[in-house]
Amino acid sequence: MKLVIAIIQPYKLEEVKEELYKADVNLITVSEVLGHGRQKGVTEVYRGAKENGNLLRKVRLEIAVNDDYLEPTIKAIIKGAKTEETGDGKIFVLDLKECVRIRTEERGNTAIG
Amino acid sequence: MNSGDTAWVLISAGLVLLMTPGLAFFYGGMVRRKNVLSVLMQCFIIMCVLTIQWVLVGYSLSFAPSEGFWGGLRWLGLRGVGFEPYADYAGTIPHQAFMVFQGMFAVITPALIIGAFAERMKFSAFLVFTLLWATFVYDPLCNWVWGMGGWLRNMGALDFAGGTVVHINAGIAALVTAIVLGKRTNLDKNVPTPHNMPFVVLGTALLWFGWFGFNAGSALAANGLAVNAFVVTHTAAAAAGLSWALIEWMRNGKPTIFGVCSGAVAGLVAITPAAGFVSVIPAIIIGLLVSVFCFIAVTVIKPLFGYDDSLDAFGVHCVGGIWGALATGLFASKLVNPAGADGAFFGNPKQFLVQLLTVGVTIVYTGVVTLVIYKAVDLFIGVRVDEKSEVMGLDLTQHRERAYTVLE
Numbered sequence: 001m002k003l004v005i006a007i008i009q010p011y012k013l014e015e016v017k018e019e020l021y022k023a024d025v026n027l028i029t030v031s032e033v034l035g036h037g038r039q040k041g042v043t044e045v046y047r048g049a050k051e052n053g054n055l056l057r058k059v060r061l062e063i064a065v066n067d068d069y070l071e072p073t074i075k076a077i078i079k080g081a082k083t084e085e086t087g088d089g090k091i092f093v094l095d096l097k098e099c100v101r102i103r104t105e106e107r108g109n110t111a112i113g
Numbered sequence: 114m115n116s117g118d119t120a121w122v123l124i125s126a127g128l129v130l131l132m133t134p135g136l137a138f139f140y141g142g143m144v145r146r147k148n149v150l151s152v153l154m155q156c157f158i159i160m161c162v163l164t165i166q167w168v169l170v171g172y173s174l175s176f177a178p179s180e181g182f183w184g185g186l187r188w189l190g191l192r193g194v195g196f197e198p199y200a201d202y203a204g205t206i207p208h209q210a211f212m213v214f215q216g217m218f219a220v221i222t223p224a225l226i227i228g229a230f231a232e233r234m235k236f237s238a239f240l241v242f243t244l245l246w247a248t249f250v251y252d253p254l255c256n257w258v259w260g261m262g263g264w265l266r267n268m269g270a271l272d273f274a275g276g277t278v279v280h281i282n283a284g285i286a287a288l289v290t291a292i293v294l295g296k297r298t299n300l301d302k303n304v305p306t307p308h309n310m311p312f313v314v315l316g317t318a319l320l321w322f323g324w325f326g327f328n329a330g331s332a333l334a335a336n337g338l339a340v341n342a343f344v345v346t347h348t349a350a351a352a353a354g355l356s357w358a359l360i361e362w363m364r365n366g367k368p369t370i371f372g373v374c375s376g377a378v379a380g381l382v383a384i385t386p387a388a389g390f391v392s393v394i395p396a397i398i399i400g401l402l403v404s405v406f407c408f409i410a411v412t413v414i415k416p417l418f419g420y421d422d423s424l425d426a427f428g429v430h431c432v433g434g435i436w437g438a439l440a441t442g443l444f445a446s447k448l449v450n451p452a453g454a455d456g457a458f459f460g461n462p463k464q465f466l467v468q469l470l471t472v473g474v475t476i477v478y479t480g481v482v483t484l485v486i487y488k489a490v491d492l493f494i495g496v497r498v499d500e501k502s503e504v505m506g507l508d509l510t511q512h513r514e515r516a517y518t519v520l521e
Contacts, residue, residue, distance in 0.1 A: 011505045014303055034519055057519060 001096040001112055002070050006061040007035060008081040008089040013059050016080030023076040025069060027113065029062040039086055058089065064099050064112050114198055115205035118334040122203070122210045125330020128323045129217035133160055133224050135319025139378070140228055142312025143424050145305050147506025148232045149312075149516045155239060156224050162240065163223065163247055167216040174252035176202065176215065179262035183253045201261045203333040214330060215255075222251055222279045228426030229287035230294050230496075232305070233503050236511040238496040245486045246286065250479055254278055258471065270471040271445055271453055271464065273342065274331035276386025276437040277475045284431020285476050286483040287422060293487045296421035298500050305423070310370060317374040321350055324381045328388035341449055342388035345396035346381065352400025353380025360408050375429060379407040382433035387441040390453045395444035402440075403433050435472055442468030 008016055013030065020028065034055035065073050074091055082088055101111040137156035141149045163171070169190055177184030178201075188194050191212065199208040223243045230239070257263040258270055258278050272278060297305070307313055328346040332339035357376025358368035383403035384396055391399070411428040422428060442465035445456035455461040490496055497503075502510035509515065 011501075014299060014504070018302075032519065055520070057515075 001099055001109065002065055002067060003094040003096040004061070004063045004065060004070070004073050004077070005092040005094065006063075006077045006081070006089060007033065007058050007091075008061065008077070009083075009087060010057055010059045012081045012083075016061065016077055019076035019080035020063070020073065023069075023072040025063060025065065025073050025076065027063065031060045031062075033058050033060045037086065037090075056087070064096055066109050066112050069113070114207065115334070118203075118205040118336075119207060119210055121335035121339065122206050122214050122330055122333055125326035126210070126214040126217050128326025129214070129221065129330065130160070130323075132320050132323035132327065133157075133217075133221045135316050135323055136221065136224050136227075137316070138312045139316025139320060139374075140231060140424050142309040142314075142316060143307045144231050145506070146308040146517065147508055149308065149508065150514050151236070151507035151511055152227060152231055154236070154512055155227050158240065159224050159243060160220055162244060163220045164216060166244060166247055167219050168212075171219055171247060171252055172212050172216065174248065175219070175255035176212070176260050177256075179256050179260045179264070183256040184260055205334055211333065214333075218275055218279060218327070219247060219251060219255070222275075222283050223247055225280070225283035225426055225430050226286045226290060228424030228430075229290040229422050231423040232507065233294060233297050233497055235494065235496060235498050236507075238490050238494045241494060242486060242490045242496070245490070246483065249486065250286065250482050251278070251282065254282055254475060254478065257474075265471050265474065268470070269454060269464070269467050271390055271441050271468065272386045272438065272471070273389035273441075274328045274385045276382075276434045276441065277471055280382045280385060280430040280434030281438065281472060281475045282479050284427050284429075284434055285479040287426035288420065288431060289480055289483045290487065291420045291422040291427065293484065293491075294421075294497050296419075297423065298503055300421060307371065313374055314370060317377055321377060321381060324350070324385075328381075328385060332389060338389055338450055341392070345391060345393055346384050346388050348393050349384035349396040349400035349403075350377045350380040352397045353377055353383065353404045354400075356380075356401045356404035357408060360404060375407070375411075375425070376404040379403045379429050379433040382430050383437035383440065385434070386437045387444065389450050390441055390445035390456070392444075392446065392449050395440070399437065399440045399444070403436050406436050407432050438468050438472050439465065442466070 035058045036054055036056055040054045063073055077091055098107065099111045100107050133156055137153045141152040144152055170186065173186050173188035174183045177188045194208050194212055196207040196209055198204050198206055203211045223246055255278050257265040258272050259266060324346055325343055329339045329343040332342055354373045354377035357372045361372040362368045380400040380403055383399050387399060407429050410432040411425050415422060415428060443456045443458050445453055445464060446459045447453060447455050454464050457465040487496060
């Protein structure tokens with residue numbers, strides 16, 4: 001099981017969600033974050049007005065997936081978010097030790113999807 | 114000259130001005146977060162641009178004695194508009210007091226249309242469109258209904274504070290706009306929700322408060338007629354707010370604050386042409402019914418025909434205005450205003466027909482000229498933002514500004 005964390009441009013969220021749904025990934029958590037990359041937020045005044053400390057608004061997705069869904073998920077996120085300009089974002093993949101569905105107390109691979 | 118009347122009209126002018134920022138928040142709370150500044154900006158820039166247009170040419174075109182199509186330019190730059198009363202319009206207040214009071218109406222009317230093209234109109238195109246619309250739609254229509262020698266005025270059309278000139282006018286322009294501009298992208302996948310309902314409520318409060326100036330101020334005197342307008346305005350708003358809440362309660366299971374606010378505004382719209390001609394019981398009826406009509410317009414007719422009138426400028430202002438104008442033709446009574454007329458329910462069915470004609474003329478004239486202006490602006494500037502800008506939001510792309518910070 002893996003946890004995929006993706007930082008993307010806020011205005012790309014709808015497209016990324018569409019691509020994820022097409023890849024049959026339907027469980028997702030979305031939060032609003034601030035961040036910047038190597039440019040320290042300098043080049044991005046058009047796509048995102050600067051916050052304090054040169055931080056720009058981003059959106060973070062967290063998606064828990066079974067191992068066979070990992071590549072499709074990564075590909076879907078890239079397809080929805082990529083614009084070939086700086087600020088497109090990053091994807092992190094973490095090993096996920098356990099996953100529990102609270103309602104039914106299922107664990108493991110059945111709880112993930 | 115009467116100091117009480119003058120004081121009241123000046124205060125009313127201030128109240129009506131307050132309605133434009135009120136409208137800005139009313140609409141601003143309804144749009145998505147990424148577009149709130151664009152709505153506020155559009156309202157405030159209208160306050161700036163149309164004020165100047167009004168004192169330079171607008172007042173003359175609208176209220177100088179009619180030369181047929183409009184008032185002409187005899188009062189260009191307020192030449193000839195001084196501080197003695199101009200008896201044809203208001204015998205007890207300085208002429209400029211009347212002028213500045215009317216100017217606030219000219220400011221808020223185009224601001225109403227913002228509700229139709231919110232979240233997708235280019236700022237530059239919006240500026241040009243608004244200026245042209247004010248000059249070629251609002252000013253002539255104002256002259257016809259309210260100007261000395263205006264042909265609708267001469268026919269006996271009753272419009273106390275702007276049911277046709279303001280609400281039907283802007284409402285039809287809104288419908289044309291919504292159709293010409295097309296729907297917002299991804300509307301079905303990304304159903305827009307109001308991002309700040311407290312703003313909508315605050316805006317409604319400012320509108321309701323300001324409307325006392327809009328309607329009661331239109332008596333142009335601090336007298337019994339102004340009191341009548343005040344009382345029926347307040348009552349109609351209250352009845353309509355309650356009505357919308359009840360409709361929602363019955364149809365959707367729960368009454369919402371958005372519904373009460375929409376209802377109150379609809380009630381205020383509907384009573385606007387009638388405020389100086391009807392008494393309090395008709396006001397209640399007008400208020401109770403306007404919410405029914407507007408509710409249907411917004412929840413049934415809009416989805417049925419599929420136009421994207423984003424913030425229901427047509428559904429509330431046009432439909433509400435039409436009902437108000439026709440209701441004036443039903444409930445007007447000379448007992449309330451001897452200078453007015455009796456309506457159909459008071460033995461004069463002809464008034465209803467006059468109102469109907471006025472409504473029809475407004476719809477046709479405004480609809481056609483608004484469309485022409487749009488096509489012209491679209492040809493030279495392009496009215497709609499490109500899709501990427503629309504998704505990113507107008508605040509960032511049109512104004513390079515952001516309304517809310519995240520950390521500090």
